Amino acid sequence: MDGAWALYEAWVLLQEGEIDAALVYSFGRSSPGNLSEILALQLDPYYMAPLWPDPTSLAALQAQAMIDAGLATEADFAAVAARARRSALGNPKAQVAYDRSPEDLLTEEYEVAPLRRHALPPLTDGCAAIVLAAGDRAYEWCERPAFITGIDHRTEAHAIGARDLTHSPSTKLAGEKAGVARSGVDVAELHAPFAHQELILVDALGLGPDVDLSPSGGALAANPMMSAGLIRIGEAARVIWSGRADRTVAHATSGPCLQQNLVCVLEGV
Amino acid sequence: MSERCAVIGIGQTVAKSKREDVSIAGLVREAALMAVEDAGLTFADIDAVVIGKAPDMFEGVMMPELYLASALGAVGKPLMRVHTAGSVGGSTAIVAAHLVASGIHNRVLTVAFEKQSDSDAMWALSVPQPFSSPLLAGAGGYFAPIIRAYMHRSGAPRDIGMKVAVKDRLHALKNPYAHLHLPDISLKMVEDSMMLWDPLHYLESCPSSDGAAAMVIGSERAVAQAESDTGRRPAWIHGMAMRSEPTSFAGRDQVNPQAGRDCAADLYRQAGISDPRADFDMAEVYVPFSWYEPMWLENLGFCAEGDGWKLTDAGATSLIGGGDIPWNCSGGVLSSNPIGASGMLRFLETALQIRGLAGEHQVPDARRALGQAYGGGSQFFSMWVVSVDKP
Numbered sequence: 001m002d003g004a005w006a007l008y009e010a011w012v013l014l015q016e017g018e019i020d021a022a023l024v025y026s027f028g029r030s031s032p033g034n035l036s037e038i039l040a041l042q043l044d045p046y047y048m049a050p051l052w053p054d055p056t057s058l059a060a061l062q063a064q065a066m067i068d069a070g071l072a073t074e075a076d077f078a079a080v081a082a083r084a085r086r087s088a089l090g091n092p093k094a095q096v097a098y099d100r101s102p103e104d105l106l107t108e109e110y111e112v113a114p115l116r117r118h119a120l121p122p123l124t125d126g127c128a129a130i131v132l133a134a135g136d137r138a139y140e141w142c143e144r145p146a147f148i149t150g151i152d153h154r155t156e157a158h159a160i161g162a163r164d165l166t167h168s169p170s171t172k173l174a175g176e177k178a179g180v181a182r183s184g185v186d187v188a189e190l191h192a193p194f195a196h197q198e199l200i201l202v203d204a205l206g207l208g209p210d211v212d213l214s215p216s217g218g219a220l221a222a223n224p225m226m227s228a229g230l231i232r233i234g235e236a237a238r239v240i241w242s243g244r245a246d247r248t249v250a251h252a253t254s255g256p257c258l259q260q261n262l263v264c265v266l267e268g269v
Numbered sequence: 270m271s272e273r274c275a276v277i278g279i280g281q282t283v284a285k286s287k288r289e290d291v292s293i294a295g296l297v298r299e300a301a302l303m304a305v306e307d308a309g310l311t312f313a314d315i316d317a318v319v320i321g322k323a324p325d326m327f328e329g330v331m332m333p334e335l336y337l338a339s340a341l342g343a344v345g346k347p348l349m350r351v352h353t354a355g356s357v358g359g360s361t362a363i364v365a366a367h368l369v370a371s372g373i374h375n376r377v378l379t380v381a382f383e384k385q386s387d388s389d390a391m392w393a394l395s396v397p398q399p400f401s402s403p404l405l406a407g408a409g410g411y412f413a414p415i416i417r418a419y420m421h422r423s424g425a426p427r428d429i430g431m432k433v434a435v436k437d438r439l440h441a442l443k444n445p446y447a448h449l450h451l452p453d454i455s456l457k458m459v460e461d462s463m464m465l466w467d468p469l470h471y472l473e474s475c476p477s478s479d480g481a482a483a484m485v486i487g488s489e490r491a492v493a494q495a496e497s498d499t500g501r502r503p504a505w506i507h508g509m510a511m512r513s514e515p516t517s518f519a520g521r522d523q524v525n526p527q528a529g530r531d532c533a534a535d536l537y538r539q540a541g542i543s544d545p546r547a548d549f550d551m552a553e554v555y556v557p558f559s560w561y562e563p564m565w566l567e568n569l570g571f572c573a574e575g576d577g578w579k580l581t582d583a584g585a586t587s588l589i590g591g592g593d594i595p596w597n598c599s600g601g602v603l604s605s606n607p608i609g610a611s612g613m614l615r616f617l618e619t620a621l622q623i624r625g626l627a628g629e630h631q632v633p634d635a636r637r638a639l640g641q642a643y644g645g646g647s648q649f650f651s652m653w654v655v656s657v658d659k660p
Binding site for chain 2: 001005008009012013015016017018038039041042043044045046049152153154155156157158159162169170173254255256259260
């Protein structure tokens with residue numbers, strides 16, 4: 001599970017009043033191993049893992065399902081990737097950042113059709129840490145804290161064939177429980193490791209065209225396993241601290257093809 | 270804790286060397302369904318699921334919460350995974366209980382498992398970790414020198430561990446879910462068994478088991494409903510605590526770890542315990558190798574430091590011997606060790622005793638019980654107190 005779920009666990013204890021401050025951290029070091037092989041081991045050990053399906057191939061099935069359903073085109077995927085990498089130019093922690101047009105990106109070779117290199121996340125070593133504080137303690141430590149006003153997470157079935165991969169009902173439900181639609185959203189930081197997944201998440205969360213999507217560059221700019229979701233929460237908090245936004249949404253995912261999802265709503269007061 | 274909460278449903282599989290009739294999902298679902306039905310519920314009544322197991326290296330299934338979502342009826346619900354090595358079963362129950370104590374959920378299902386026949390624990394515990402000295406000897410090889418340090422420090426006679434081994438196996442004969450049933454168990458049989466890691470004989474070590482454990486933890490409202498639906502009383506949670514410390518640091522006391530003492534102190538403060546030996550009617554404590562009984566008697570404050578072996582020697586911890594503070598009436602980890610579930614089994618057995626449902630290994634009129642689990646290199650601790658009385 002991504003560190004975002006560790007943050008959820010800390011939030012539970014804060015809600016209960018057991019503690020009034022917490023340090024949440026998570027890390028991922030993908031460089032020493034073979035991530036594709038390792039991630040195949042998170043699949044059903046009897047029916048799927050023995051086939052060694054790599055995460056890019058599974059994501060490609062999801063992207064192809066979107067194309068087949070008429071929900072998106074390869075040009076849409078390229079547009080997401082171009083915007084994310086351009087945003088990443090302003091993020092000093094980003095691993096992959098560039099200013100290239102979607103048309104240019106579409107000249108790349110396929111990695112696994114219909115996904116070209118630009119639609120894939122990088123392999124990343126990285127770590128993130130977040131300090132949570134309750135009530136007045138938050139004001140002692142931070143001039144403009146980002147308060148968690150709603151947080152929820154939901155899972156879906158594991159078997160790829162048992163799911164409609166073109167939609168994310170778990171994100172939709174978590175978003176409803178977290179109260180995303182109760183008021184306007186200025187910024188959404190979405191944990192979409194593959195470009196097409198951002199389109200699924202935007203739809204599931206009901207985000208309109210005026211929402212600033214993943215200004216950090218998102219998981220396409222840097223994707224440390226187990227941390228890329230927690231980083232989304234940090235980035236969504238940071239834009240509140242700076243006064244650039246009043247209400248933001250952060251999202252984290254776990255498992256193949258967005259199986260499990262967490263949504264966190266943050267507000268500056 | 271802000272909201273009252275209690276155990277309202279319990280399920281466990283029989284522990285065995287090999288459950289070849291079920292997959293991992295089948296094993297876990299068996300315990301989960303038992304717990305849900307024991308509470309008079311179905312999966313539809315459960316708000317969230319919290320699952321724990323020992324490291325993913327064991328069965329080689331990474332993040333098994335993903336694969337197990339459907340088997341646990343978790344689709345459309347929050348599903349959490351907990352990792353704290355051998356203590357994980359206890360930590361998992363605590364994470365689940367906090368979801369109720371915080372007022373977030375009404376009924377939470379918590380599950381832990383290990384299918385050791387699909388894994389190789391000895392190998393999984395011996396793989397070199399970055400920045401750590403290699404173990405290469407499994408758990409027994411790691412703990413044996415610590416046990417020898419305890420013997421040296423306390424001056425305990427060499428047969429204390431063997432007495433624990435016999436006592437827990439006699440308890441197991443009264444527990445139909447226990448893996449080891451050794452009707453002929455005796456000190457001589459333990460002594461004659463192979464020496465594995467001096468001073469630990471084969472029969473002073475835990476078995477390698479397949480098994481799963483599950484509980485449903487409910488709010489005050491859920492408790493009232495379950496009591497009227499099933500006629501079975503709840504086990505109220507009076508305190509829960511977790512502590513951890515690094516595997517090694519200068520000056521670390523591995524025989525009597527600080528994290529364990531701190532965890533017990535926090536727990537006893539919450540539950541109003543001043544004299545554990547007198548205040549508890551029984552305890553289920555993680556004793557995978559015989560000598561950990563006297564060591565944890567001291568760490569948990571049941572006696573002064575150095576005196577743990579004297580309680581064991583005098584039979585104070587024996588249910589059958591009529592001891593005043595029976596430990597591990599279920600047979601303990603020495604009789605069943607589905608590693609990820611072993612910690613939860615300790616917690617579950619305390620709830621079973623408090624609910625008066627322990628059958629032949631029931632402590633008469635058990636009103637307050639301690640559950641403890643530890644893991645890693647004696648570095649992760651989780652504990653809770655359950656009672657007949659509403660807090």
